[in-house]
Amino acid sequence: MEVAEFGQDVSHGFNDELERIRSSFLQMGGLVEEQFGHALKALTDADSELGLQVAKNDVNINQMEVAIDEECRRVLATKAPAAGDLRLIIATIKAITDLERIGDEAEKIGSLAAKLAVVERPRTNYRELRNLARHVKDMIHGALDAFARLDVQLALDIVKADEEVDLEYETIYRQSITFMMEDPRMISRVMDVTWTARALERIGDHSKNICEYVIFLVHGKDIRHSDLRNLQADVRDPVDNQEVMK
Amino acid sequence: MEVAEFGQDVSHGFNDELERIRSSFLQMGGLVEEQFGHALKALTDADSELGLQVAKNDVNINQMEVAIDEECRRVLATKAPAAGDLRLIIATIKAITDLERIGDEAEKIGSLAAKLAVVERPRTNYRELRNLARHVKDMIHGALDAFARLDVQLALDIVKADEEVDLEYETIYRQSITFMMEDPRMISRVMDVTWTARALERIGDHSKNICEYVIFLVHGKDIRHSDLRNLQADVRDPVDNQEVMK
Numbered sequence: 077m078e079v080a081e082f083g084q085d086v087s088h089g090f091n092d093e094l095e096r097i098r099s100s101f102l103q104m105g106g107l108v109e110e111q112f113g114h115a116l117k118a119l120t121d122a123d124s125e126l127g128l129q130v131a132k133n134d135v136n137i138n139q140m141e142v143a144i145d146e147e148c149r150r151v152l153a154t155k156a157p158a159a160g161d162l163r164l165i166i167a168t169i170k171a172i173t174d175l176e177r178i179g180d181e182a183e184k185i186g187s188l189a190a191k192l193a194v195v196e197r198p199r200t201n202y203r204e205l206r207n208l209a210r211h212v213k214d215m216i217h218g219a220l221d222a223f224a225r226l227d228v229q230l231a232l233d234i235v236k237a238d239e240e241v242d243l244e245y246e247t248i249y250r251q252s253i254t255f256m257m258e259d260p261r262m263i264s265r266v267m268d269v270t271w272t273a274r275a276l277e278r279i280g281d282h283s284k285n286i287c288e289y290v291i292f293l294v295h296g297k298d299i300r301h302s303d304l305r306n307l308q309a310d311v312r313d314p315v316d317n318q319e320v321m322k
Numbered sequence: 323m324e325v326a327e328f329g330q331d332v333s334h335g336f337n338d339e340l341e342r343i344r345s346s347f348l349q350m351g352g353l354v355e356e357q358f359g360h361a362l363k364a365l366t367d368a369d370s371e372l373g374l375q376v377a378k379n380d381v382n383i384n385q386m387e388v389a390i391d392e393e394c395r396r397v398l399a400t401k402a403p404a405a406g407d408l409r410l411i412i413a414t415i416k417a418i419t420d421l422e423r424i425g426d427e428a429e430k431i432g433s434l435a436a437k438l439a440v441v442e443r444p445r446t447n448y449r450e451l452r453n454l455a456r457h458v459k460d461m462i463h464g465a466l467d468a469f470a471r472l473d474v475q476l477a478l479d480i481v482k483a484d485e486e487v488d489l490e491y492e493t494i495y496r497q498s499i500t501f502m503m504e505d506p507r508m509i510s511r512v513m514d515v516t517w518t519a520r521a522l523e524r525i526g527d528h529s530k531n532i533c534e535y536v537i538f539l540v541h542g543k544d545i546r547h548s549d550l551r552n553l554q555a556d557v558r559d560p561v562d563n564q565e566v567m568k
Contacts (some may be wrong), residue, residue: 103518138547146548149412156402166395215411253510272365297390301384 083294089153090128094164095137097147098224101175104140108175111137112184112216112279116209118189119202127193130186138178141172149266160293161316167293169225174282174289177184179217181275181282186271195265204251205272212276222290227271231287232307246320248273336401340410343393344470347414348420350386351466354421357383357428358462358525362455364435365448370504373439376432383425387418393565406539413539417469420528420535424462427521427528434518437519450497451518454490461487468536477533478553483552487526494519509556 111130118127148165152156157165192202215234222231252270256263288300291307299307332416357376365372394411397403403411438448461480468477500511534546537553545553 134546142544142546149408152398152412153404153408159401162395162399166398166415169412170419173416173419253513256502256509257506260503263509265504267499298388301381302386 082294083128083262087147089160090151090157092195093147093151093155094161097144097151097168098164100140100144101172102136102173102220102224104144105216105223106171107137107140108179108182109213109216109220111179112213115182115185115189116206116213118186119192119209122189122193122197122204124190124193127186127190129184131190133230134179134183137176141176145169145184163293163296167289171286171289174285176278178282181279182273184274188268188275192265192272201273204248205269205276208248208273208276209293211237211241212283213243217285219283219290222287223293223303225295226290227292228291231290234287235284235291235307236304238280241277245273245277245280275321277298334343336397336403336407339393340399340407341399343390343397343414343493346386346390346393347418348466348470350383350390350418350421351462351469353383353386354425354428355459355462355466357425357432358459361428361431361435362452362459364432365438365455366452368435370439372435373432373434373436376460377429379455380429381427383422387431388421390418391415400524409539409542413535417532417535420531424525424528427525430521431518434514434521437514438511438518443566448515448518450494451515451522454487454494454519454522455489455492457483458529459526461526465529465536468533468538472536472540474537474540480533481537481553482531482550484526484530487523491519491523537567 088195111133114126116128118130152165177223183253215237218234218237221227222234249270252266252273255266285300286296291297291299357379360372363369364376395416398411461483464476464483466478467473468480469498498512498519499548501512531546534544537543537545
């Protein structure tokens with residue numbers, strides 16, 4: 077496992093502030109995971125009330141996003157961080173947007189689960205959605221874990237896992253089209269299933285984005301829009317944390 | 323019209339660098355607008371080749387995003403900007419993600435236009451999509467204009483316009499469900515129309531996000547997740563550019 081440490085650049089003596097930002101991010105991540113878990117439970121158990129509760133609770137995640145962004149700006153304005161410390165702030169400023177959007181998608185899944193709870197259910201109880209959701213759940217958890225431990229290999233694994241999730245989504249989507257053609261009375265329900273699958277696929281994308289920021293944080297290298305096949309070699313060696321960002 | 327000027331804080335003497343970041347952002351915005359325009363032309367003229375070309379050209383926007391992000395980080399690392407200058411960098415770092423995602427949605431619309439070009443067209447030639455697209459086009463242009471001129475009132479107008487766009491999208495979505503129920507043979511085509519409408523609606527959201535960053539840039543106030551009705555009063559007075567960010 078390849079890891080790196082924060083705060084090796086202690087010249088500014090603000091490690092506590094960086095640590096606070098990092099732990100606030102992970103705390104927000106915990107809340108997002110909880111919301112996602114409840115949204116899935118609402119879907120699986122046909123629990124309309126729980127689904128609506130998830131949708132209602134999204135406001136807490138939004139508040140955390142605003143507060144963490146503000147804290148990052150305060151540190152930038154008052155401490156002028158450099159090198160790895162600056163990368164932590166920038167990675168957090170970027171990744172927090174994705175984390176908040178995962179919250180938004182969990183909110184959507186909660187609302188859709190509440191709708192699906194009151195209509196007839198297929199015999200499979202949405203097995204295909206639950207499978208996709210399990211993979212996406214692992215992606216969120218892995219992305220937060222990679223951020224917590226600065227684990228580049230785990231981050232890379234999740235970037236790759238997103239390809240699988242995209243394929244699974246496409247399978248569900250094609251199935252949905254077939255179901256709708258076979259039984260047009262089901263169109264409304266199948267559309268809600270499609271939107272749920274779409275929300276799950278988007279959560280996969282956002283988890284992948286967070287992992288790309290983790291890789292940037294450790295390596296100082298922006299790997300977005302890069303060819304996945306070349307990445308493993310590209311990120312082999314972490315940058316010197318003391319190096320001025322280029 | 324309420325505007326503010328950059329570089330009032332000239333203590334660091336790096337106005338040229340800030341101006342370059344600002345103009346790179348607007349240049350990227352111009353490219354995004356061009357891509358969006360071509361995607362719509364592909365849809366309206368059933369021009370499959372143009373649609374595919376848009377999808378192919380998205381890579382240029384991605385490259386600009388990475389380059390501008392890098393320039394922002396370089397300025398943060400080497401110049402430790404404060405007050406309004408720091409807000410410009412942070413607003414750019416945030417807004418550029420939305421601008422890139424508008425590019426992604428234009429890419430999707432290009433691909434969908436290419437698919438729709440080769441199937442039978444409705445007599446309306448997708449009038450409802452073209453209407454929605456016109457409003458969204460105004461939103462993108464307005465968001466870039468608000469960023470260029472630091473025009474808070476324009477930014478607020480666009481934040482409000484997004485509510486209309488959401489309603490228009492919902493109308494198209496409900497219509498689509500009806501069309502599919504009436505004629506299941508149309509399901510595949512109607513789904514592509516729905517995804518196009520969805521991409522347009524998402525572009526509206528991203529344009530709105532950019533406007534929220536413009537308001538933050540001028541006022542130092544983070545208005546995301548705020549109640550629209552209170553905003554007008556809240557952002558009446560711009561902050562003193564010399565004030566240290568809180």
